[in-house]
Amino acid sequence: MFQLLIRLLLIIACAASGYFIVQSYHGFPLSLIGVVAGFLMALFVIQMEQAIRKLSLRVIFGGVTGTVVGLLMAFLFAYGLRFIPAIEKQEVIPFVYIYVLLTFILGYLGLVLGSKKAEEFEFPSSSSSPKAGAKAPVDYKIMDTSVIIDGRIADVCDTGFLEGVLVVPRFVLDELQQIADSSDSLKRSRGRRGLDVLNRMQKSAGIRIDVTDHDFPKLKGVDAKLVALAKKKNGRIITNDYNLNKVAEIQGIRILNVNELANALKPVVLPGESITVKIIKEGKEPGQGVAYLDDGTMVVVDNGNQYIGKTVQTTVTSVLQTTAGRMIFSGVKNAGHGEE
Numbered sequence: 001m002f003q004l005l006i007r008l009l010l011i012i013a014c015a016a017s018g019y020f021i022v023q024s025y026h027g028f029p030l031s032l033i034g035v036v037a038g039f040l041m042a043l044f045v046i047q048m049e050q051a052i053r054k055l056s057l058r059v060i061f062g063g064v065t066g067t068v069v070g071l072l073m074a075f076l077f078a079y080g081l082r083f084i085p086a087i088e089k090q091e092v093i094p095f096v097y098i099y100v101l102l103t104f105i106l107g108y109l110g111l112v113l114g115s116k117k118a119e120e121f122e123f124p125s126s127s128s129s130p131k132a133g134a135k136a137p138v139d140y141k142i143m144d145t146s147v148i149i150d151g152r153i154a155d156v157c158d159t160g161f162l163e164g165v166l167v168v169p170r171f172v173l174d175e176l177q178q179i180a181d182s183s184d185s186l187k188r189s190r191g192r193r194g195l196d197v198l199n200r201m202q203k204s205a206g207i208r209i210d211v212t213d214h215d216f217p218k219l220k221g222v223d224a225k226l227v228a229l230a231k232k233k234n235g236r237i238i239t240n241d242y243n244l245n246k247v248a249e250i251q252g253i254r255i256l257n258v259n260e261l262a263n264a265l266k267p268v269v270l271p272g273e274s275i276t277v278k279i280i281k282e283g284k285e286p287g288q289g290v291a292y293l294d295d296g297t298m299v300v301v302d303n304g305n306q307y308i309g310k311t312v313q314t315t316v317t318s319v320l321q322t323t324a325g326r327m328i329f330s331g332v333k334n335a336g337h338g339e340e
Contacts, residue, residue: 007042007046010042010045010046011039011042011043011046013042014038014039014041014042014045015035015038015039015042016035016038017034017038018033018034018035018036018037018038018039018041019031019032019034019035019038020034021034022034022037059115059213060115062114062115062116062117063111063114063115064114065114066109066110066111066112066113066114066115066117067107067110067111067114068110069110069114070106070107070108070109070110070111071103071106071107071110073106073110074099074102074103074105074106074107077102077106078098078099078102081098139164139165139235139236140165140167140230140233140234140235140236141162141164141165141166141167141235141236141237141238141256142166142167142168142169142226142229142230142233142235142236142237142238143166143167143168143172143237143238143239144172144222144223144226144237144238144239144241144244145172145175145176145179145194145222146239146240146241146244147238147239147240147241147258148168148172148176148194148197148198149176149179149190149191149193149194149197150240150258151193151194151197152258152262153197153201153238153258154197154200154201154204156258156261157201157204157206157207158204160206162207163206163207164207164208165208165210166201166207166208166209166210166238167210167211167212167229167233167235168198168209168210168211168212169211169212169214169215169225169226169229170211170212170213170214170215171215171222171225172222172226173211175222176191176194176195176198177191177195178191179191179194180192180194180195212229214229214232214233216228216229223241223243223244223247226244226248227244227247227248227251227253230248230253230254231251231253235254236253236254236255236256237253237254237255237256238256238258239255239256239257239258240257240258240259245257262295263326265295266293266295266297266326267293267295267297269316269319269328270316270319271316271317271318271319272315272316273315273316274313274314274315274316274333275293275299275313275314275316275328275330276311276312276313276314277291277292277293277299277301277311277312277314277330278291278309278310278311278312279291279301279304279305279307279308279309279310279311279312280292280308280309281308282305282308283300283301283304283305287302287303287304287305288300288301288302288303288304288305289301289303289304289305289306289307289308290304291304293328297326297327297328298326298327298328299314299327299328299329299330300327300328300329300330301314301330301331301332302317302329302330302331302332303331303332304332307332312332312333313332313333314330314331314332314333315330315331315333316328316329316330317329317330317331
């Protein structure tokens with residue numbers, strides 16, 4: 001509301017200024033042109049303000065610095081050209097035209113180059129050797145859309161096993177917003193879940209969520225942009241996307257895969273050990289029963305179909321690791337003593 005009021009005052013001020021400026025020279029009829037010109041100028045300023053708000057402070061600083069350097073170079077070039085006799089006497093072209101042309105060209109080049117190259121600039125350290133108490137390099141962990149929607153990364157952060165700076169690129173937020181605004185109810189709920197997960201992570205102790213405006217307009221697809229950003233920041237990508245995992249590894253990007261973490265944390269069982277499970281359904285083979293451990297690991301129980309709905313103690317016979325996960329094969333121990 002406050003911003004809307006400020007913009008309204010800006011439009012009124014510009015329109016009134018245009019009215020009085022034109023009226024002082026040409027009278028009332030043409031003063032309406034000044035009102036329109038002031039109104040259009042105010043709209044242009046508002047559009048510029050909205051565009052600048054999306055830029056990082058480093059880009060703005062680089063653009064301003066580049067523009068100042070460009071204008072300074074234009075002044076020096078124009079000053080040097082004054083010593084050329086033909087230009088000094090304005091026999092070829094009026095000097096003011098040359099100065100205006102140089103100002104626009106070099107000012108524009110300074111603005112563009114300064115804003116583009118500002119993202120690549122790193123402030124040099126004061127010493128080549130690390131000092132005691134000096135800050136360690138930031139370990140950037142870049143999250144993709146899939147791992148945010150998945151939500152398990154928030155649980156990992158709550159446990160304290162993951163800390164530091166978690167980077168959320170602006171293009172990932174945009175993709176998440178598009179999913180949350182989808183007409184498909186399933187996609188919409190997934191997108192809103194992702195936004196809720198981000199809000200929860202922002203409140204986690206020891207975790208800092210950093211939204212970066214780095215973008216790569218020439219690259220198509222969020223995965224390609226994530227890989228490029230990881231290269232630029234020398235960071236790691238947090239994902240559970242199998243394809244992104246493989247593409248990033250080929251290009252030398254370090255990956256933190258949530259699915260691999262979940263598999264690594266599953267309890268290790270060896271043949272001969274006893275486990276207690278509740279059989280919930282029949283297996284594919286005759287006589288088999290199927291149960292699940294707390295972490296979701298499937299347990300196939302021989303001769304277990306007669307104990308469906310009961311909790312039994314089984315003996316592990318073998319463990320099979322597949323691409324889909326781990327499977328445990330076992331047999332009922334002390335058959336006939338299942339518990340409800």
